[in-house]
Amino acid sequence: MPQHIAIIMDGNRRWAKKRFMPAALGHASGAKRVRDIVRACSDMGVAHLSLFAFSTENWKRPEEEVSSLLGLFMTYLQKEVDGMNANGVRLRLVGEKSRFAPVMQELITRAEQQTAHNSKITLTVCVNYGGRWDMVQAAQAWQQAHPEQSLQALTEEALASHLSTAYAPEIDLLIRTGGESRISNFMLWQAAYAELFFTDDLWPDFSPDRLQQAVEWFVLRDRRFGSSAPL
Template identity: 80%
Template sequence: MPQHIAIIMDGNRRWAKNRFFPAALGHAAGANRVRDIVKTCIDLGIPYLSLFAFSTENWKRPEEEVSSLMSLFMTYLQKEIDGMNKNGVRLKVVGDKSRFSASLQDLMDRAEQQTAQNSRITLTVCANYGGRWDLIQATQAWQQAHPHQSLQELTEEALAPHLSTAYAPEVDLLIRTGGESRVSNFMLWQAAYAELFFTDDLWPEFSPEGLRRAIEWFGGRDRRFGSSAPI
């Protein structure tokens, strides 16, 4: 059973387009799907789930769509906080939050604080996140913590605690919905040895049964981590 599942939630806009809906309704449908997937992970005993909600590249989308995404994010946090506490969900929001509005940043911080003591599952929402950004900020954080050391002394073991998801184990299973087969700058370090599962299901269509199929597929993989024998 994977300990950390990460999901690239792709296909909201295409789901809406197929139904002649505006993109905002597709994103809303995708947000509703999150609840089912989190609950399934809880039922299966998956301790860490990370979701790619908004990438550093998503700012290139039309201003109206970006604005609706920000509003949806605020609504989601406000609506789901009680349910998270009821179900033992600890929320973490990682990414460069500085570009978000002050009210959204405050809401993120309060949601994290209010769920900090929960322990059934850690739900990481990656917002304005990119794997390259993560590596850069981690390197800068290491340099600030060791101002008198040269970058020549930086090791993998020294850098890892400064990554935005240092509280979580590395990703075991990375799932991408929507029919695309790329990682799109998501958790480049954390998913270095992840098993990659791609599905044609658009994110609003990705059901708990689909998640179980991905986990079953994962269970049949031989994970070698560079060695000659499965681990």
């Protein structure tokens, strides 16, 4: 069983377009799907689930869509915390949060504090996140913690301890919905040895049954982490 599943939730806009709906309704439908997938992962015994909700590149989208996405995210933070507490979900938000409005930053802090005692599953939501940003900020954090040392002293283990997801194991299974076959600057370091599962399902259609299929596929994989195959 994978202990850390990460999902790039792609296809909300296309899902809405197929139904002649505005993109905002696609994102709203995708947000509802999150609840089902978190519950399914928890029931399977997955300890960590990470979701790519808003990338550093998403600011390039139309202003109206960005505003709608951030508004939906704030609503999610306000409405889902009680349910998370009831189901033992610990919420962590990672990414460059300083660009968000103070009220949103306050909601993020409050949601993390309210769920900090939960231990059944840790849900990491990546907002204004990029894998390259994560590695750069980790190197900067290490340098600040060791001002007397040169970068020659920096090791992989030391850098990993300063990544935004240092509290979680590396990704076992990375899923991308929506038919694309790329990881789009998502947890580049953490996914170094992840098994990659791509599906044509648009995110609002990605069901717990489909998740189960992905996990069953993962279980059959021969994970060698760079070593040779057995003779």
